[in-house]
Amino acid sequence: MRASHALSMLLIVVVAVLAGLLSQRFSASWDWTHGNRNTLTAASQRVVDALDEEAISFTAYIYPGPRRDRVRTRLARYTRASDNVELTFADPARHPEQVRALGIGDDGAVQISYRGRHETITAFDEANVTAALQRLSASGDQWIVFLGGHGERAPDDETNGGYSELAAALDGQGMTTRTLRLADAAAIPDNTAVLVIASPQQSLLPGEVDMIRDYVAGGGAVLWADDPGERYGLSPLATELGVRWAEGTLIYPDYRKLGTGHPAIALVANYPDTPITERLNRLSVFPFAGALAPREDSGWRQAAFLRSSTRSWLETGPIEGDSLTFEPDAGDRRGPQTLGLALMRERAGRDTPQRAAVVADSDFMANGHIDTLGNRTLALSLFQWLAGRDAQIAVDVARAPDASLQMTPAHIRWLWWLFVVVAPLALVALGTIRWWLRRRR
Known part of the structure; x- marks a missing residue:
């Protein structure tokens, strides 16, 4: 018995020592949480x-x-x-x-x-x-320069139509934002990584347009995000970039089923295979967007990175009410339509090609929409690509899916009826039934 007891104690000590050695020399972990919350994305x-x-x-x-x-x-x-x-x-x-x-x-x-x-x-x-x-990881000396002075969307504007949320997101990615008024400057700064033209509301002076064209001709990267309507003096830039703005506003007839609230809120669900969108897997939303078409023999390699669905169309008439119909005889054009074009061209003396992008909507990056579905990731991916930071494209860490609640007007009405009408009536009915049953006893 003593020998058996001693042997058992010896085995316990040996197992404990081996377990201690293994825990010091080897490490293993498994993440079984929902969505791998304890593992890096x-x-x-x-x-x-x-x-x-x-x-x-x-x-x-x-x-x-x-x-x-x-x-x-x-x-x-x-x-x-x-x-x-x-x-x-x-x-x-x-x-x-x-x-x-x-x-x-x-x-x-x-x-x-x-x-x-x-x-x-x-x-x-x-x-x-x-x-x-x-x-x-960023060099820190390159600027994202927003054109200002003509009613453009501004990086310091905290209203729903402003770009302050975008500017904060870019700062979080190591990109410094600045606002530039060309009337006060002799030229666009040399350390400009991307020049942003976001929906001007007043005409640019011819000299300002020439400065932008000189910047592009010199190999500068530019993002032009604009809405349907007038170009406010930037038509020469459209020619320089080899793009045409189609007349009309994109319409989605299934807006009631999708719960977007308006037929002129375009959705993009399937992305063309481009470096900007290759890692995007969420819908993106474009309120009151237009459409683009490439010009032939522009000297740019052009690739659509945002396209509408086949059920959408480009409405050339006024957007009034919610009973719009597709009328090809009136000039309406069936989808898919191009919302975003990525442009590249080789430049002499440069190892990397020049980059530019044109988007037929400026609302998708605004404060009121940037956190809707995949808009934030799309916007950051677009800027990363334009700035030549290909290794960091789409590195915006996804937020927890249950961090925000978005309800359609139909959901809100349903909840109102449930909690304001149905639930109180159900309680009254239950109390009445119990009172009646007790009286019968």
């Missing part, structure tokens, strides 16, 4: 993989306790994703000089370092961490 994984020249260092200035454990759990997905990521913790009480220099508060912060550059963040979700990595 493919977009973030591409960002981490691209930063392979030096180690990515995370230094977390967090006091010991439960908050440090939560931060460790969130950042562990990055250390699991790459051996190139290092995570260390520092007690703020023991490093007062660094804490003061970084402006760290009581809640703590994480400093991310790469190639001698640093970013400090206080929100540790994947979107913020990946955005910081994006900023570290």
